[in-house]
Amino acid sequence: MANSQQLVTTEVLEALTPEQEAGLALQKAMEVLTLAKVTGSASTTYIVWDFEITDAGVIPDEYIIIDRAKIARAVKELKEECNIPGVRAFSRIEVK
Numbered sequence: 001m002a003n004s005q006q007l008v009t010t011e012v013l014e015a016l017t018p019e020q021e022a023g024l025a026l027q028k029a030m031e032v033l034t035l036a037k038v039t040g041s042a043s044t045t046y047i048v049w050d051f052e053i054t055d056a057g058v059i060p061d062e063y064i065i066i067d068r069a070k071i072a073r074a075v076k077e078l079k080e081e082c083n084i085p086g087v088r089a090f091s092r093i094e095v096k
Contacts, residue, residue, distance in 0.1 A: 053059070075082045075089045082089035 071084060071087055074084060075087075078089070079091070080089065
C-alpha cells in the first residue's frame, strides 16, 4: 500500500505547476517550523517578508512618496529662485 500511495504522490507532484510547487514547498517549511516550536519556549520562528530596492527608476508612482518637508525647506531657502521640476514655488500673505 505504501507503494501505491507513493505512486499517487509522485503522479500528483509531476502534475503541479511551478507556482503550486512553490506553494507546497512553503507549506512544508511552515509544517517544519510548526513542529520545531517548543511549548513554553522563549522564542518563536516566523517567516517575514521584506524587500530591497534594486532599481528605483522603475518603481511605479503609486509607491513613491513625495518629501513635502524637503520641498518646503528648499522653497523657504531659495524663494523665487527655487526650480524643482513639477513644483511651483510662490509667496502669499498670512495674517496671524
